[in-house]
Amino acid sequence: MTDTCLDLYKNLNIMIREGEIHLSPCCYFNPNNKSESVNFVDNSFLKNLRQQSEKGIWHQTCKDSCFNCETPTNQSRRQAANQWYKDQNLNNKDVELIRIDFWVGDTCNLRCAICGPEFSSAWKEELKIPLKERKIAINDQWQNIDLSKIKVIHFNGGEPLLSKEHVKFLESISNPNQIIINYNTNGTIRPTDYLIELWKQFQLVQLDFSIDDINERFDYQRYPAKWEQVSDNLIWFLNTMSINVTFGINTAVGILNHTNLTKLNDWLDKNFSVDKRNMNISRKQQPTGGLLSLSNTNYNEVVNYLNSLDKRRNTDWKTIFPELLIKIKQQGLA
Helix, strand or coil: CCCCCCHHHHEEEEEEECCEEEEECCCCCCCCCEECCCCCCCCHHHHHHHHHHHCCCCCHHHHHHCHHHCECCECCHHHHHHHHHHHCCCCCCCCCCCEEEEECECCCCCCCCCCCCCCCHHHHHHCCCCHHHCCCCECCHHHHCCCCCCCEEEEECCCHHHCCHHHHHHHHCCCHHHCEEEEEECCCCCCCHHHHHHHCCCCEEEEEEECCCCHHHHHHHCCCCCHHHHHHHHHHHHHHCCCCEEEEEEEEECCCCCCCHHHHHHHHHHHCCECCCCCECEEEEEECCHHHCCCCCCHHHHHHHHHHHHHHHCCCHHHHCHHHHHHHHHCCCC
16 A cells, blocks of 8 residues: 555645534545644645655545555546546645635535435435524635645535535636536536536536436435436536536445446436537446445344435335345345
């Protein structure tokens, strides 16, 4: 494990939790360290990560999210980032802020089964968390970032296309034609006409849609989104966006969808495989974490969780995921 991760030296993930700033090297690294300000170069947590990596000592998150996932057929975030820096002739260990992972806040219209209240205001509402404890989180720390060398900004949420604050961020950029912006979006929201025009000023806009399944299986996993609406939106994006907008599909693979990926890929092959430039639309997969991950063998915990969703939402996982029900029955739990 002697290879490096250049994100430690070039990338910053910025989140806001309960009004406090949290910094980490990338969006795969869920930050739990508070910071007084956005200081990429001298932040003590980031400096320590860099120093430890020089000794070949890696944080457990880095091992779990990247190193342990790297195979000949699976490229990790670390490997992809390192290749990008190499392609840009930036593969050195000079500490300079080139890329940003920017968490826009927790405003979201979905209550995805693999998510929870930390990243979704809709989840907070469903769980009836008291109003005073579910104030919408908004990240305005873009105002305190040195953008002088920035080449890539990655927006995630929540649902970034619901964020008005991130539009202010884009408006503040003086050299948009030199910057790539990237979104993780759930596919339910179409951008405003104003945002579409704003995007035209940027070098490239990459929209990565979170699509884990199709039809009623999608509806369950990305509740209360509807596959009919989202699939229509994908085609709308394909036909409507300007030539500088590209697309990708991000699929979180877990216990609910791993047996149905062929059907998802068949739909993508037929309907969403090539963009206006006749370029292949990228597809990425990453393992679902937590309770619905393939590595979780506590099926009693899974059953209890899905039953709780069904009770609140009037859904029925046993009908929608029959292959999972068979596995559960083999454990004597359903």
